[in-house]
Amino acid sequence: MIQPQGKHIAVIGAGIVGISVAAALLQEGHRVTVIDPAPPGAPHAASYGNGAFISPASILPMSQPGLWRKVPRMLADRRGALTIRWRDLPALTPWLVRFLRAGATGDKVSRTARALSGLLADAPQRHIDLAARAGLSGLIVQNGLLYAFRERAAYEAEAFGWELRRDNGVVMVEVEGEALRRAAPALDPAYRFGVLIKDGAHCTDPGGYVAGLADWLTGQGAVLRRDRVIGFDLPAGQLRGLRCDDGDMACDLAVIAAGLASVPLAASLGDPVPLAAERGYHVELREAPFTLDIPIMPQDGKMANVTTRGGLRAAGQVELAAPDAPPNWARAEILFEHLTRSYPALSGVTDSQVTRWQGNRPSTPDGKPVIGRSTRSKDVVYAFGHGHIGLASAPMTAALVADLVAGRPPACDLTSFSPTRFP
Numbered sequence: 001m002i003q004p005q006g007k008h009i010a011v012i013g014a015g016i017v018g019i020s021v022a023a024a025l026l027q028e029g030h031r032v033t034v035i036d037p038a039p040p041g042a043p044h045a046a047s048y049g050n051g052a053f054i055s056p057a058s059i060l061p062m063s064q065p066g067l068w069r070k071v072p073r074m075l076a077d078r079r080g081a082l083t084i085r086w087r088d089l090p091a092l093t094p095w096l097v098r099f100l101r102a103g104a105t106g107d108k109v110s111r112t113a114r115a116l117s118g119l120l121a122d123a124p125q126r127h128i129d130l131a132a133r134a135g136l137s138g139l140i141v142q143n144g145l146l147y148a149f150r151e152r153a154a155y156e157a158e159a160f161g162w163e164l165r166r167d168n169g170v171v172m173v174e175v176e177g178e179a180l181r182r183a184a185p186a187l188d189p190a191y192r193f194g195v196l197i198k199d200g201a202h203c204t205d206p207g208g209y210v211a212g213l214a215d216w217l218t219g220q221g222a223v224l225r226r227d228r229v230i231g232f233d234l235p236a237g238q239l240r241g242l243r244c245d246d247g248d249m250a251c252d253l254a255v256i257a258a259g260l261a262s263v264p265l266a267a268s269l270g271d272p273v274p275l276a277a278e279r280g281y282h283v284e285l286r287e288a289p290f291t292l293d294i295p296i297m298p299q300d301g302k303m304a305n306v307t308t309r310g311g312l313r314a315a316g317q318v319e320l321a322a323p324d325a326p327p328n329w330a331r332a333e334i335l336f337e338h339l340t341r342s343y344p345a346l347s348g349v350t351d352s353q354v355t356r357w358q359g360n361r362p363s364t365p366d367g368k369p370v371i372g373r374s375t376r377s378k379d380v381v382y383a384f385g386h387g388h389i390g391l392a393s394a395p396m397t398a399a400l401v402a403d404l405v406a407g408r409p410p411a412c413d414l415t416s417f418s419p420t421r422f423p
């Protein structure tokens, strides 16, 4: 049990980001209350159903030069990895325009990759350390991560991105032939080329990890409050407390880490951050006939394949749609088909062994999270908008928030993550 001496800090949201922030602040000696209307690690949150990759290579934003040319095809292709729900297009257009602009030039993408590298370069080690402190070491495994291609040419077609990763220090090993078969014995031999991210790690139960960290934190003296934050008591820019559904709560400082739901809270503090729901899906196959020691991303399916405690998971798809639109389970079906096509041993598997999940990535147009102080008050810090990389980047985000709270120079430059960067 840590004896708190510092400030009373409220962390809004108990996803992987909020829970990691709470762990960092508790370690610094603060009194921490985590507030969330739902139990930590439950399926409502993005942190439950993600692809479990903790990859130092995830530094490329979705938006890249020339993407705008593909938008009409994306709108038409109902089976592609990226799709837009027609009826939500008008509401999404301002975000889409920003999204396309953010990746319009190689220069912009390089700058984003450099910034994300600051969050991800040592992500596996940070998770290993966090899990060890919480007694959850079994949930983080560092066996590497494999990106698999049907042909070397498909890899070469993405040369710009792989070069950027190399330039940012990602350790990669090209594998072909026997070496590829040894790394991925269950993968269809039609995949003839791979890139192994040697330092990559994965989580064997993302939801269980969040729940386990939350249990550990309460044992260490943090308080978990089951409530929804609806506003701030902020006279003259000084935080006195939070307005919640079940009543007010006094605190000295607040961290907003509520994923997609951070938008109205930040807007009420003068920071209109554009976040969209990049909706994703997973299918999880119980009793799969094999396990993957090294998680695999078959690049044609754009899905993360990983053995979790629940089974063989395939997570992916980007569906731009209103956050509360009903799930389109046809997207999960596409993942299931990719999965059975990629691993010959799954040919007889039926989807009665499969569970499905849909969740919302909280995504900024430029693929970078928002980490920094609010415009209206130095007592409110933001840690949201982690899009595709929230699991991997949560511990470094937490370290940066702790730096801000302590008034130390941050461990990496925060300019790129500023809440006011959106014109």
Ligand SMILES: Cc1cc2nc3c(=O)[nH]c(=O)nc-3n(C[C@H](O)[C@H](O)[C@H](O)COP(=O)(O)OP(=O)(O)OC[C@H]3O[C@@H](n4cnc5c(N)ncnc54)[C@H](O)[C@@H]3O)c2cc1C
Residues within 6 Å of the ligand: 012, 013, 014, 015, 016, 017, 018, 035, 036, 037, 038, 044, 045, 046, 047, 048, 049, 050, 051, 052, 053, 054, 227, 228, 229, 230, 257, 258, 259, 260, 261, 262, 278, 279, 280, 281, 282, 304, 315, 316, 317, 359, 360, 361, 362, 384, 385, 386, 387, 388, 389, 390, 391, 392, 393
């Ligand atoms: C299909 C898919 C695959 C992915 N794969 C990966 C991957 O392989 N690796 C990776 O790093 N990332 C991956 N991600 C992204 C990652 O899951 C997210 O970036 C991350 O989970 C975001 O965490 P979060 O804590 O910000 O949000 P969430 O997990 O959504 O948590 C937000 C919490 O805030 C709470 N909340 C909301 N409103 C309020 C309020 N008003 N008051 C209090 N609490 C509130 C919610 O109840 C929720 O518990 C993937 C995402 C998806 C959908």
